[in-house]
Amino acid sequence: MARRSALKLIPNDWSPDGRHILFSAPAPDYDLWLLAIGEQGRATKFIASPGEQMHGNFSPDGRLVAYTSDESGQFEVYVETFPRSDRKWPVSTSGGYEPRWRGDGRELYYLSIDRKLMAVAVKPGPTFGLPTALFQTQVPVGVRGNRTHYVPGRDGRRFLFNIALDSPTPPINVIVNWTKILNQQ
Secondary structure, eight states: OOOOOOOOOEEEEEOOSSEEEEEOSSSSEEEEEETTTSSSTEEEEEEOOOSSSSEEEEETTTTTEEEOTTSSSSSSEEESSOOOOSOOOOOOSSSOOOEEEEEEEEEEEEEETTTTEEEEETTTTEEEEOOOOOOOOOOOSSOOOOOOEEEOOTTTTTTTEOOOOOOOOOOOOOOTTHHHHHOOO
């Protein structure tokens, strides 16, 4: 009996209408795949540009997908229509990854290569404004396909971050027979 090797799939997002799951498949290259719920488990490639595609995220209205790709030679954030068409917009200007939408779809956030949280205004059409740095984050260095380091609040005023502590954990000191020490005072 032939053994089947395990395929590692990384879920990215669930469409707002609940009909599709967007996921990354790291082997052989990272590509974005789409699984239509109720289609008997058939997945189709959604974005298979040269390089790696990851961190797919549906817009709140489900009409756009933001994602990370290194097709230009460095990781950048792009947006494409859903379902796909020939329309594609570069959003980041100097590197970026992990795009996430504000709850009303009027802003798109991402992490810059130097780990700043960036915001881009989104207007009807869609048209995308210039990226603005909001603040420096403490997320680990490097782009990882299996990780989401933050989640924006629905109004874009608060963010929840999964940060790494660079300092080692302080040691725990255990004092034995501490009551004797108290009685000596």
